[in-house]
Amino acid sequence: xxxxxxxxxxxxxxxxxxxxxxxxxxxxxxxxxxxxxxxxxxxxxxxxxxxxxxxxxxxxxxxxxxxxxxxxxxxxxxxxxxxxxxxxxxxxxxxxxxxxxxxxxxxxxxxxxxxxxxxxxxxxxxxxxxxxxxxxxxxxxxxxxxxxxxxxxxxxxxxxxxxxxxxxxxxxxxxxxxxxxxxxxxxxxxxxxxxxxxxxxxxxxxxxxxxxxxxxxxxxxxxxxxxxxxxxxxxxxxxxxxxxxxxxxxxxxxxxxxxxxxxxxxxxxxxxxxxxxxxxxxxxxxxxxxxxxxxxxxxxxxxxxxxxxxxxxxxxxxxxxxxxxxxxxxxxxxxxxxxxxxxxxxxxxxxxxxxxxxxxxxxxxxxxxxxxxxxxxxxxxxxxxxxxxxxxxxxxx
Numbered sequence: 001x002x003x004x005x006x007x008x009x010x011x012x013x014x015x016x017x018x019x020x021x022x023x024x025x026x027x028x029x030x031x032x033x034x035x036x037x038x039x040x041x042x043x044x045x046x047x048x049x050x051x052x053x054x055x056x057x058x059x060x061x062x063x064x065x066x067x068x069x070x071x072x073x074x075x076x077x078x079x080x081x082x083x084x085x086x087x088x089x090x091x092x093x094x095x096x097x098x099x100x101x102x103x104x105x106x107x108x109x110x111x112x113x114x115x116x117x118x119x120x121x122x123x124x125x126x127x128x129x130x131x132x133x134x135x136x137x138x139x140x141x142x143x144x145x146x147x148x149x150x151x152x153x154x155x156x157x158x159x160x161x162x163x164x165x166x167x168x169x170x171x172x173x174x175x176x177x178x179x180x181x182x183x184x185x186x187x188x189x190x191x192x193x194x195x196x197x198x199x200x201x202x203x204x205x206x207x208x209x210x211x212x213x214x215x216x217x218x219x220x221x222x223x224x225x226x227x228x229x230x231x232x233x234x235x236x237x238x239x240x241x242x243x244x245x246x247x248x249x250x251x252x253x254x255x256x257x258x259x260x261x262x263x264x265x266x267x268x269x270x271x272x273x274x275x276x277x278x279x280x281x282x283x284x285x286x287x288x289x290x291x292x293x294x295x296x297x298x299x300x301x302x303x304x305x306x307x308x309x310x311x312x313x314x315x316x317x318x319x320x321x322x323x324x325x326x327x328x329x330x331x332x333x334x335x336x337x338x339x340x341x342x343x344x345x346x347x348x349x350x351x352x353x354x355x356x357x358x359x360x361x362x363x364x365x366x367x368x369x370x371x372x373x374x375x376x377x378x379x380x381x382x383x384x385x386x387x388x389x390x391x392x393x394x395x396x397x
Contacts (some may be wrong), residue, residue, distance in 0.1 A: 059092025109147020156231025273323035274368035281360035290358030
């Protein structure tokens with residue numbers, strides 16, 4: 001019910017009352033520019049030329065960078081895309097005295113912002129000596145995936161994120177207070193429960209257009225928190241598709257003037273954090289009697305908990321320590337646990353898997369800002385290559 005009261009507009013709901021005059025979202029200045037004017041130029045013909053946006057992970061291991069070059073024709077495969085370079089001293093990846101870094105195209109998607117025939121190009125980063133940059137974790141991940149290709153490892157990652165204003169305040173939250181407590185928001189419907197659905201729908205459609213293997217989305221437990229799912233993807237494709245989906249989300253949010261945060265605990269207190277639950281299976285796990293192989297993998301994971309915690313966020317576990325407290329549907333960061341249908345465990349076996357005796361398991365420990373290459377590589381190293389100890393094995397070529 002809408003109630004005007006001395007210059008204030010109150011929305012009265014069964015669980016709480018919201019003062020619309022207190023919601024003053026901080027949005028970016030560029031979001032205020034006329035999209036109608038921009039569209040006039042975007043509709044101009046581009047001849048035979050193609051715009052290719054090269055995308056890479058910067059020196060933080062979390063941030064994405066991009067720049068565009070013109071190609072003479074539409075590339076039909078990744079082999080037709082040239083290498084490029086950039087100034088690594090401006091992306092936390094090199095010193096100014098030796099700043100050139102190489103961009104090596106590794107996979108290509110349709111561009112949902114400029115549309116066909118233009119492309120999004122995900123790149124690996126190499127240093128001046130052609131060795132991988134410190135945050136280029138794709139190269140080692142690909143090597144490990146190639147070692148177990150015959151086992152057909154499938155992954156599905158559930159990417160949670162939080163929508164924020166440019167001032168860091170959660171999207172749709174009162175500027176000087178909090179919304180009602182958690183409960184009505186998960187998969188919620190309605191203006192008082194779903195904050196920012198326009199962004200979610202835009203991102204979903206853009207991913208489908210691009211060819212990203214997105215398979216679902218839903219509102220999460222905390223208001224202004226959402227999730228999208230990528231998969232199933234085999235091997236190295238998991239990391240490639242999740243990074244491009246993240247890039248597309250950032251670009252969509254840029255158009256709306258808000259920020260997508262992958263911080264594992266954006267709001268302290270009695271609010272859910274944000275993770276990137278990772279579902280994993282092999283050909284043997286998916287076949288009859290596969291539960292035996294699932295249990296074997298979980299046993300190996302139980303003996304290497306600290307290694308996985310370090311691999312599951314870009315700060316070696318420090319970010320996840322704020323999230324994995326044993327509360328708000330998380331396990332305790334210091335303890336390994338597993339169980340059927342238990343969302344408070346490190347590893348969850350879905351109830352249907354327990355009944356069918358085959359399928360997959362879910363590792364609930366990865367943080368929302370994890371590098372999917374690091375997460376999927378760690379799972380392969382421990383569960384399929386049977387590595388032990390706190391350090392990964394160096395496999396020589």
